[in-house]
Amino acid sequence: xxxxGLTRLGERLVGAAFDASGIExxxxxxxxxxxxxxxxxxxFDGATGALLSPSTRERNDVYIRSAGAMFVxxxxxxxxxxxxxxxxxxxxxxTASCTGxxxxxxxxxxxxxxxxxxxVQRTHIGFMGCYAAFPALRAAAAFCRADPDAVVLVVSCEVxxxxxxxxxxxxxxxxxxxxxxxxxxxxxxxxELPADAPSLVIDRLASELTPVGEKDMAxxxxxxxxxxxxxxxxxxxxxxxxxxxxxPLLSPEPELAADxxxxxxxxxxxxxxRSILDKVEAKLGLSDRQLEASRRVLRDFGxxxxxxxxxxxKDLLEEQGSGSDRVCAMxxxxxxxxxxxxxxxxxx
Numbered sequence: 001x002x003x004x005g006l007t008r009l010g011e012r013l014v015g016a017a018f019d020a021s022g023i024e025x026x027x028x029x030x031x032x033x034x035x036x037x038x039x040x041x042x043x044f045d046g047a048t049g050a051l052l053s054p055s056t057r058e059r060n061d062v063y064i065r066s067a068g069a070m071f072v073x074x075x076x077x078x079x080x081x082x083x084x085x086x087x088x089x090x091x092x093x094x095t096a097s098c099t100g101x102x103x104x105x106x107x108x109x110x111x112x113x114x115x116x117x118x119x120v121q122r123t124h125i126g127f128m129g130c131y132a133a134f135p136a137l138r139a140a141a142a143f144c145r146a147d148p149d150a151v152v153l154v155v156s157c158e159v160x161x162x163x164x165x166x167x168x169x170x171x172x173x174x175x176x177x178x179x180x181x182x183x184x185x186x187x188x189x190x191x192e193l194p195a196d197a198p199s200l201v202i203d204r205l206a207s208e209l210t211p212v213g214e215k216d217m218a219x220x221x222x223x224x225x226x227x228x229x230x231x232x233x234x235x236x237x238x239x240x241x242x243x244x245x246x247x248p249l250l251s252p253e254p255e256l257a258a259d260x261x262x263x264x265x266x267x268x269x270x271x272x273x274r275s276i277l278d279k280v281e282a283k284l285g286l287s288d289r290q291l292e293a294s295r296r297v298l299r300d301f302g303x304x305x306x307x308x309x310x311x312x313x314k315d316l317l318e319e320q321g322s323g324s325d326r327v328c329a330m331x332x333x334x335x336x337x338x339x340x341x342x343x344x345x346x347x348x
Contacts, residue, residue: 017177021177022299025300025302032046042054053224055223059162060101067157067159068109070157070181070183071106071110074185081187090114090151090152091121092120092140092143092150092153093153094136094140095110095123095125095156096125096136097124097157098158099158099160108122129305131337131339133184133306133307134207134309134339136306138205139152140186141205144190148191149190153186154185154186154187158306163179165225171228178272179302179304180304182304186313198347199345200343200344204249204252205339206249207340208338210336213237215229215231217229230273234332238279239283242279242283245338248340249341261286264327264328264342265326266345268294268312269291270331271303273303274295277295293315316345317345327342327345328342
């Protein structure tokens, strides 16, 4: 159904954005969108099909109720996937999120609900946007360099759909067409792992700011939720500056820098949208196979902001095969910021 207040142009833009998104499935914590949802509707009127306009406080209340459980579930799953490590081994917790706030926050809940030591050192990375998993991994790697016995639980959770709204603004329409909810976690450690455990070795992490784009990708707090600016210029900016953004990451290995597409087997590119993946693939000369995991995660989950790249890395880690090869990960966010990571995938 059409939304109240949408212009004819807005209706066309909504249809075009959703049809071109490359997304088949997204997840949401909002019960209103479920056919089985009952009770008072805050976000969506099922009878009319109209999106409602809850306040920022009402939206953040949903974040408080839902995000904590998602953080804990993802953290528990990460620990369960590492049978040689348990809650007592965790020395640090790093959390990342930009879609809500509360304190004591998810880092506190992870300690309490997972039975971690009360002495665990906690760091929260907030409001950095889609690239925040990289600063989280960077912090974890620094902790491990400082203490070779450190075990860092990194958890990212985003509840993007609580900020969905009806709008004629093309930026808001695109945001509503791509964002979904999700949480992901990783264990980062310098301890020796079992020989039969597939893993990703963090070779290097880098960060770069493009000289333009500060106003083309932004995330601010409004009275009716958080406001996303995701302009149509973003794919073009990425097309112009993506090669330069890889220089800090790849320059220590000249052979890779000379031929990234040929030397790096798999690429975990944050799917801010399908057009961004298309631009990166064309500009770097990547094959369809090299971006399979990124497109698969976009198709099945949408853009889950900072959690997305961890989904892609998990997908790549679970691919069948043996031996080691290289993986390049990349995400984009406000600024315009380009965060990159080079990994070695080790599979028995």
